[in-house]
Amino acid sequence: MTSMLTPAMTSSDSQDAAMTLWDAPKGTVALIASVDTGLDPQVQLRLRDIGIEPARQLICLQRGPFGGPVVISVADTVYSLEQPIARRIRISPTV
Amino acid sequence: MKRIILVGKPNSGKSLLFNQLTGLRQKVANFPGVTVELKSGRMGQFELIDLPGVYSLQSLSRDEEIALTHIRQAMEDADTALVICTLDASRLQTSLVLGLQIQAMAKAHGKQVVFALNMFDEMQRHGHVIDLKAFEQALQSPVYAISARTLYGIAEFKDAITALATQAAPAPIPVDQDANRLNNQARELAQQFGMQSSIVLKNQNRIDGFLLHHLSGSLVFLVIMFLLFQSIFTFAAPIMDAVEAGIGDLAAWVTGLMGEGMAADFTRDALFGGFGAFLVFVPQIMVLTLIIGLLEDSGYLARAALICHRPLSYFGLSGRSFVPFLSAHACAIPAIMAARTIESPRKRLITMMTIPLMSCSARLPVYGLLIAVLVPERSYLGGLVNLQGVVFFGLYMFGIVTALVVSSMLAQSKTIGEQQQDMPFILELPTYRFPHWKPLVRRVLQSGKAFIYRAGPVIFAVSVVLWALGYFPQGSNLEHSYLGMIGHWIDPIFEPLGLDWRYGVAILMSFLAREVFVGALGTLFGIDGADEHVGDLATQIQQDGLALGAGIGLLLFYVIALQCVATVATLRAETGSNRLVTLLVVGYGLLAYLIAMACAQLIG
Numbered sequence: 068m069t070s071m072l073t074p075a076m077t078s079s080d081s082q083d084a085a086m087t088l089w090d091a092p093k094g095t096v097a098l099i100a101s102v103d104t105g106l107d108p109q110v111q112l113r114l115r116d117i118g119i120e121p122a123r124q125l126i127c128l129q130r131g132p133f134g135g136p137v138v139i140s141v142a143d144t145v146y147s148l149e150q151p152i153a154r155r156i157r158i159s160p161t162v
Numbered sequence: 163m164k165r166i167i168l169v170g171k172p173n174s175g176k177s178l179l180f181n182q183l184t185g186l187r188q189k190v191a192n193f194p195g196v197t198v199e200l201k202s203g204r205m206g207q208f209e210l211i212d213l214p215g216v217y218s219l220q221s222l223s224r225d226e227e228i229a230l231t232h233i234r235q236a237m238e239d240a241d242t243a244l245v246i247c248t249l250d251a252s253r254l255q256t257s258l259v260l261g262l263q264i265q266a267m268a269k270a271h272g273k274q275v276v277f278a279l280n281m282f283d284e285m286q287r288h289g290h291v292i293d294l295k296a297f298e299q300a301l302q303s304p305v306y307a308i309s310a311r312t313l314y315g316i317a318e319f320k321d322a323i324t325a326l327a328t329q330a331a332p333a334p335i336p337v338d339q340d341a342n343r344l345n346n347q348a349r350e351l352a353q354q355f356g357m358q359s360s361i362v363l364k365n366q367n368r369i370d371g372f373l374l375h376h377l378s379g380s381l382v383f384l385v386i387m388f389l390l391f392q393s394i395f396t397f398a399a400p401i402m403d404a405v406e407a408g409i410g411d412l413a414a415w416v417t418g419l420m421g422e423g424m425a426a427d428f429t430r431d432a433l434f435g436g437f438g439a440f441l442v443f444v445p446q447i448m449v450l451t452l453i454i455g456l457l458e459d460s461g462y463l464a465r466a467a468l469i470c471h472r473p474l475s476y477f478g479l480s481g482r483s484f485v486p487f488l489s490a491h492a493c494a495i496p497a498i499m500a501a502r503t504i505e506s507p508r509k510r511l512i513t514m515m516t517i518p519l520m521s522c523s524a525r526l527p528v529y530g531l532l533i534a535v536l537v538p539e540r541s542y543l544g545g546l547v548n549l550q551g552v553v554f555f556g557l558y559m560f561g562i563v564t565a566l567v568v569s570s571m572l573a574q575s576k577t578i579g580e581q582q583q584d585m586p587f588i589l590e591l592p593t594y595r596f597p598h599w600k601p602l603v604r605r606v607l608q609s610g611k612a613f614i615y616r617a618g619p620v621i622f623a624v625s626v627v628l629w630a631l632g633y634f635p636q637g638s639n640l641e642h643s644y645l646g647m648i649g650h651w652i653d654p655i656f657e658p659l660g661l662d663w664r665y666g667v668a669i670l671m672s673f674l675a676r677e678v679f680v681g682a683l684g685t686l687f688g689i690d691g692a693d694e695h696v697g698d699l700a701t702q703i704q705q706d707g708l709a710l711g712a713g714i715g716l717l718l719f720y721v722i723a724l725q726c727v728a729t730v731a732t733l734r735a736e737t738g739s740n741r742l743v744t745l746l747v748v749g750y751g752l753l754a755y756l757i758a759m760a761c762a763q764l765i766g
């Protein structure tokens with residue numbers, strides 16, 4: 068599946084290997100590269116506690132229908148995250 | 163009294179366990195964020211407290227904040243004898259992230275902690291084996307494998323916690339409460355003892371592939387919503403006919419025995435005419451509860467919330483508004499409470515303000531009666547589509563669409579809940595499960611009973627009072643009764659709506675409870691009627707004549723108007739604003755009146 072490795076076309080700054088979670092195609096397995104530190108601290112802590120922090124693995128299960136929230140699995144749980152937050156999580160896909 | 167508190171991640175089975183330990187019936191559903199307030203019950207000599215679920219010691223929504231505030235208080239409180247922390251055995255890591263944070267906090271405060279390794283049946287079903295001794299040793303707190311659903315290990319667990327809670331409290335010990343370290347430990351423990359996530363999530367992800375796919379997913383969503391509203395009408399129809407026929411026969415038999423006279427008139431008009439007309443709708447309430455219950459148990463609600471998130475965002479709402487909106491079709495009060503799980507204070511407020519526009523079950527009798535009067539019984543496509551059913555669906559949609567319009571107007575306003583910060587939409591999608599039949603059946607029966615008990619006494623009282631006012635002075639007809647005299651004063655209010663004073667009286671009475679409308683009309687037409695037998699009320703109204711425009715107006719009036727005292731009280735408590743609630747009552751009342759008037763004048 069080579070398509071997983073091509074950066075999403077919408078991503079403006081695809082020079083670095085990372086893309087945002089929002090742009091990840093369905094089926095992407097990735098390591099989290101960074102979580103925007105500009106986010107509300109409470110939200111950042113919550114994300115950390117559900118396993119969304121640098122170097123953790125996640126799988127992008129579904130693109131949200133009609134631009135809705137993306138569906139990912141982190142550790143043993145499946146979450147959906149809306150665009151504003153998914154945009155601020157950068158990931159680097161692994162094969 | 164010494165207290166035991168129940169803490170755990172959302173949807174880990176706290177409330178089901180609470181029910182099993184106390185014998186109470188708190189709401190349980192397969193959706194994260196069902197319990198939104200403290201619930202307390204007795205277990206032996208202890209008070210057991212069920213809390214809303216939390217993911218960690220950081221709160222993002224009102225329900226989590228309530229739980230965390232209480233947890234912090236309970237840690238300081240000398241009466242807290244034990245902290246039970248539930249772990250979902252199939253999701254150890256997520257459960258332990260919270261579990262270890264709670265454990266550390268408890269140790270620092272000298273509180274005992276016991277872990278309830280719940281959902282043990284699901285773990286076993288997947289063929290996973292856990293070394294409980296080693297797990298307990300690694301956790302350094304007692305662990306009990308239980309299933310709140312199959313009752314596996316519950317008896318032992320109950321004995322064990324009773325023993326633990328009776329023991330003297332341990333001394334507080336300084337512990338490292340650093341969340342990063344604890345989270346790492348949770349991860350390691352889960353790797354060592356937990357199930358592989360690929361196994362746990364396999365089924366769920368396969369089903370989601372279909373149900374969240376943009377095409378099949380939206381289609382399934384629309385079909386489910388249509389079936390939901392259609393089936394309240396179609397499934398319940400045969401049972402309702404049977405109940406109606408039964409009441410009619412019973413009335414004929416009883417009044418036959420009583421012979422002629424005032425007592426017989428009273429029994430026929432007030433008891434069977436008023437109260438009976440309302441009982442006919444109990445099956446519909448039960449069907450509605452059954453379907454919502456099935457949706458809640460299955461795990462689909464979280465998916466529906468996800469699918470709705472984007473569309474609802476256009477109206478200033480969140481995907482999480484979906485669940486309160488759905489349950490508002492049963493009753494607005496729990497729905498307003500459920501809005502506590504909405505992450506954004508502003509969206510939560512808008513959701514609460516529009517919930518009263520959803521057609522709650524108290525409107526069912528009104529809709530049912532007026533539809534039977536106005537809409538001919540006709541089927542199309544070989545019985546697949548029923549005209550009355552379609553109108554029924556239309557009324558529900560009218561409420562929903564109005565709610566969306568009002569939401570987007572409120573969302574434009576700058577003053578609504580602007581002060582507080584918005585939290586993002588992050589929603590856990592739980593495992594799909596088969597319904598838990600026993601509690602579901604109990605809940606369905608309970609809903610019928612609650613419906614009768616809540617509105618029954620009011621309807622009974624109203625029927626008796628209306629009957630007395632309408633029957634006397636004896637020998638007069640309704641027009642010249644005491645009630646008729648009062649009625650003529652209010653005539654001018656309802657005249658623009660194309661309705662005479664009898665409807666006016668029924669509408670005014672229904673501010674006590676909407677169902678009263680049917681009971682009141684039943685009594686009035688009973689006194690007025692040709693009084694050989696209690697025919698069905700719809701036929702009596704048809705014979706009496708109700709103009710189409712006025713009838714439609716009346717229906718739409720009931721969709722919009724906020725006529726429920728209990729809803730108003732809940733709104734006031736949850737929004738903390740008298741002004742806002744007054745505005746809503748007046749606003750919706752005016753809107754309802756204007757729409758009804760427009761219908762009556764334009765359609766005729």
Ligand SMILES: Nc1nc2c(ncn2[C@@H]2O[C@H](COP(=O)(O)OP(=O)(O)OP(=O)(O)O)[C@@H](O)[C@H]2O)c(=O)[nH]1
Pocket residue numbers: 170171172173174175176177178179189190191192193194195196197198213214215216280281282283284308309310311312459595598
């Ligand atoms: N198979 C199985 N299902 C369970 C068990 N315990 C609870 N459930 C189911 O898990 C779901 C959640 O149960 P609740 O008791 O509502 O969970 P909760 O922890 O109170 O959830 P919140 O109030 O949202 O925090 C329901 O569908 C229950 O039927 C169990 O031991 N085994």
Ligand SMILES: [Mg+2]
Pocket residue numbers: 176177178189190196197213214215
């Ligand atoms: Mg609960």
